[in-house]
Amino acid sequence: MVPSTMSLEAKKRPHILTIAGSDSSGGAGIQADLKTIEAFGCYGSSVITALTAQNTNGVQGVHEIPADFVVQQLKSVVSDDYPRCIKLGMLTNSSIILALSKQLKQLDTIIVLDPVMISTSGHTLLPEDAIQAMNELYPLVDYFTPNIPEAIKLTGYSSHASDNNSQLNLEQMIELAKMTNTKTGAFTVLLKGGHTSISRREILEIRKKEKGDYEIFWEEGDDDLDTIEVLSLYSSYKQIPQSIGEEKELVVDVLVNKGEVVALFVGKKIDSNNTHGTGCTLSTAIACAHATEPRDEPNANLRIFKKAISYTKTAIASSYPFGHGHGPLNHAHLSVKRALPPPTKYNPHPFVSHLIQSNLPLWKSYVEHPFVVQLGKGTLPKECFEHYIKQDYHYLKHYARAHALGAYKANTFEDIKAFTDIAGHIARESEMHVSYCESFGISLDQLQSTPESAPCAAYARYVIDIGTQGDILDLYMSVASCLIGYGEVGLWLKKQVELGEAKMEGNLYKKWMEDYSGKDFLGAVERGIENLERRIAEDPPTEARLARLTAIWHECVRLESAFWDMGLNLIK
Numbered sequence: 053m054v055p056s057t058m059s060l061e062a063k064k065r066p067h068i069l070t071i072a073g074s075d076s077s078g079g080a081g082i083q084a085d086l087k088t089i090e091a092f093g094c095y096g097s098s099v100i101t102a103l104t105a106q107n108t109n110g111v112q113g114v115h116e117i118p119a120d121f122v123v124q125q126l127k128s129v130v131s132d133d134y135p136r137c138i139k140l141g142m143l144t145n146s147s148i149i150l151a152l153s154k155q156l157k158q159l160d161t162i163i164v165l166d167p168v169m170i171s172t173s174g175h176t177l178l179p180e181d182a183i184q185a186m187n188e189l190y191p192l193v194d195y196f197t198p199n200i201p202e203a204i205k206l207t208g209y210s211s212h213a214s215d216n217n218s219q220l221n222l223e224q225m226i227e228l229a230k231m232t233n234t235k236t237g238a239f240t241v242l243l244k245g246g247h248t249s250i251s252r253r254e255i256l257e258i259r260k261k262e263k264g265d266y267e268i269f270w271e272e273g274d275d276d277l278d279t280i281e282v283l284s285l286y287s288s289y290k291q292i293p294q295s296i297g298e299e300k301e302l303v304v305d306v307l308v309n310k311g312e313v314v315a316l317f318v319g320k321k322i323d324s325n326n327t328h329g330t331g332c333t334l335s336t337a338i339a340c341a342h343a344t345e346p347r348d349e350p351n352a353n354l355r356i357f358k359k360a361i362s363y364t365k366t367a368i369a370s371s372y373p374f375g376h377g378h379g380p381l382n383h384a385h386l387s388v389k390r391a392l393p394p395p396t397k398y399n400p401h402p403f404v405s406h407l408i409q410s411n412l413p414l415w416k417s418y419v420e421h422p423f424v425v426q427l428g429k430g431t432l433p434k435e436c437f438e439h440y441i442k443q444d445y446h447y448l449k450h451y452a453r454a455h456a457l458g459a460y461k462a463n464t465f466e467d468i469k470a471f472t473d474i475a476g477h478i479a480r481e482s483e484m485h486v487s488y489c490e491s492f493g494i495s496l497d498q499l500q501s502t503p504e505s506a507p508c509a510a511y512a513r514y515v516i517d518i519g520t521q522g523d524i525l526d527l528y529m530s531v532a533s534c535l536i537g538y539g540e541v542g543l544w545l546k547k548q549v550e551l552g553e554a555k556m557e558g559n560l561y562k563k564w565m566e567d568y569s570g571k572d573f574l575g576a577v578e579r580g581i582e583n584l585e586r587r588i589a590e591d592p593p594t595e596a597r598l599a600r601l602t603a604i605w606h607e608c609v610r611l612e613s614a615f616w617d618m619g620l621n622l623i624k
């Protein structure tokens with residue numbers, strides 16, 4: 053069957069035209085651009101300004117294309133299919149630049165300009181007179197993406213603070229970006245920061261100084277120091293030392309518009325030799341993101357840059373060996389999507405962080421439950437606590453059995469030890485329950501013969517069921533929210549005491565609070581978190597697997613909340 057014109061139209065992909073030089077080694081220029089365009093699901097066409105004989109070690113020769121033939125290529129392409137965006141790369145010489153600017157003035161399309169002047173290997177790709185001719189182009193440009201040496205060359209900026217011209221600090225980078233924007237008149241400038249390194253402190257200080265008038269985007273999996281401190285109480289297990297923000301380990305790209313900073317894009321510097329074609333890739337990714345990102349959502353413009361930068365960084369991070377010099381990027385990485393970010397110094401527990409953040413209100417309804425609040429204040433009725441502690445004694449037995457089942461299912465001594473360690477810990481924990489009951493005049497016999505309440509049985513049934521049916525990771529998951537949650541409750545109550553919102557002295561539940569905020573219990577929590585993170589890092593889950601693990605976590609958190617409800621409302 054022949055498809056109708058309608059369906060052909062519906063299948064049309066955004067057309068991105070690249071006007072650049074050919075790189076015979078395939079890592080930069082036209083070749084990098086077409087690979088990027090393909091990765092974004094767009095259609096790529098090309099106008100070639102020069103053929104370069106080039107490899108990862110350097111540029112061995114350049115064959116310039118006559119300006120009128122460059123124009124002929126452009127006319128052939130645009131007369132047939134009008135491009136959504138045009139990316140300009142290596143423009144080779146002033147006659148090509150002048151001829152192109154004349155043509156581009158007549159086109160109504162988005163233009164991204166990457167001022168290719170010198171190759172990574174140090175070869176001059178644009179002569180001095182051509183740099184002058186570029187002034188004709190700037191007014192036509194929507195997005196301009198120089199790196200630091202290029203912006204310095206274009207503006208004549210001199211930094212007195214440093215011997216090495218490219219090693220600017222963040223304040224100087226911002227100054228240079230604004231100057232480039234004003235001097236060239238290009239609509240939006242993204243000054244790429246790859247040639248210098250910035251510290252976390254610098255960013256926090258700049259933000260304080262400029263009162264946060266613009267957005268700061270941190271790379272996925274990393275977080276602003278401020279945010280991580282309030283992200284979740286569980287981060288209290290790992291205190292972030294003061295000195296940590298001093299290291300110059302970040303790359304910052306500065307986005308300016310009409311001479312004002314709009315956003316900073318912050319990410320870790322990637323230690324890689326495979327950077328050949330980075331500028332080409334990023335500028336083309338900006339064109340593609342512009343053509344494919346929804347325009348009507350808030351911050352649409354910023355999302356374009358975020359997407360393009362993230363694509364380019366992952367292309368560097370996932371690159372593989374090619375040649376003997378600066379190797380190319382991996383343009384095809386979009387098909388291998390990571391379900392979770394890798395751990396970092398600032399977020400050493402990305403998996404647990406994901407779990408908590410995946411439904412923060414649900415998590416808070418558990419760890420800041422009215423039962424816990426009243427317990428901390430000492431106003432919780434004794435019969436509520438008594439009911440709860442008897443049921444929790446039953447629950448702990450099942451909980452210890454689940455860990456024993458984990459040890460049975462384990463294949464390594466590391467896992468056997470992890471599970472039996474915690475099972476032993478739970479047995480010790482239950483002694484506190486026995487002694488509370490004794491103090492309430494309840495004997496061990498009476499405690500053991502107390503019938504299990506429905507919420508206790510439901511929760512225990514779920515944990516043992518998941519543990520029996522699923523694999524060892526499912527089991528880890530079904531016991532995690534109890535362990536981590538009680539640690540968080542212990543820490544939260546401790547904080548409430550400091551804030552005067554809860555009290556220890558004269559509180560009937562002091563021993564309970566001390567036990568769950570004590571070293572022994574928090575140590576067990578930390579070991580539990582480490583085990584979980586280790587498993588996830590060793591065998592990263594697919595998105596579907598992550599969704600199932602998260603669902604188990606949510607169900608356990610819900611059942612934990614119901615357990616407090618049981619205590620508070622004396623549910624049998």
Ligand SMILES: Cc1ncc(COP(=O)(O)O)c(N)n1
Nearest residue numbers: 073074080081171172328329
């Ligand atoms: C055809 C062409 N275009 C652009 C570059 C710049 O890329 P890089 O700065 O990574 O060498 C290049 N080397 N060759």
